[in-house]
Amino acid sequence: MRTFRHGQWPILAACGFLIATGCGAPGEGDGSESVNEAAVASTNGLSSINGLSSINGLSSINGLSSINGLSSINGLSPTKGLMTTTGGRMTVSYLVRCALTADQHITKKDQNGNSYTYTGELGFAPEWESGACDTACQEYVSACMMAHVNTTGQHVPLWLVSDKPGIGFGLDKTKYPHQEGSFYGNIFVSPPKAFYCDGKDFAIGVVAGRIGSNQVGAPYVNNWTWNGSTCKSPNGWQNCTPADNPYSGSGFKACSSFNHIVTVWRN
Secondary structure, eight states: OOEEEOSSOTTHHHHOOOOOOOOOOOOSSSSOOOTTSOOEEEEOOBOOOTTOOTTTOSOGGGTBOSSSOTTSTTTBOSSSGGGGSHHHHHHHHHHHHHHSBTTOEEEEEOTTSOEEEEEOBBOSOGGGGTSOOOHHHHHHHHHHHHHTBOTTOOOOEEEEEBSSTTTBSOOOTTTOOEEEEEEEEETTSSSOEEEEEEOTTTTSSOOTTSTTSOOSSOSOEETTTBTBSBSBOTTSOBSEEEOSTTOTTTOEEEETTBOOOEEEEEO
């Protein structure tokens, strides 16, 4: 039996992956705050969310259940759905990365008995390792998963901010100066709800496969086009609710009916 370890991500060689707790200069509430508040640097490269159907979302038909913990057989099946294909296992690697913390991991087998170990990193839903993933958990993981999509598969470093405890709204504007956009929704429900809005810098430093690059095949849509595509429209109307001061320039705490948002900064 072969064992494949996912604790060292295969994209490390492309651009590096780290958890950052900050080293920036303090700001004055304009989004350039000190990053002594926790925030995370990550690397995208998920070309598609395998098993995400416009009809079913990430439901149990893909061998994934939000009712049971990821580590259980009923939470992530070894014999059907995501664990049975290369693309599905890539999706699992990002699910675990988004949901669990660096000291958590799960080991799963595919339909042929090969064993794979996936280690967490970002910690948006650590409770999902052994327990249920409720609505808040689903929305945080959904936003994180969408934030990691690059439809070309290119690996690009990103800075993620959120009101999720342990993540926070601190920035590192030296390395990640451009607010790309915000992601929100719930890709677990049927039909899935997958949305984004453009950040104020979405057209600056455009990256292939990301927001601003005329993506093809992205799993999310911008539902603010009737009032400008940006999270904060040019006429000053707030399509999304900014984070509380002093982080109002960093990211957003609510968009539409969703209260679990991930905002991405890029370099």
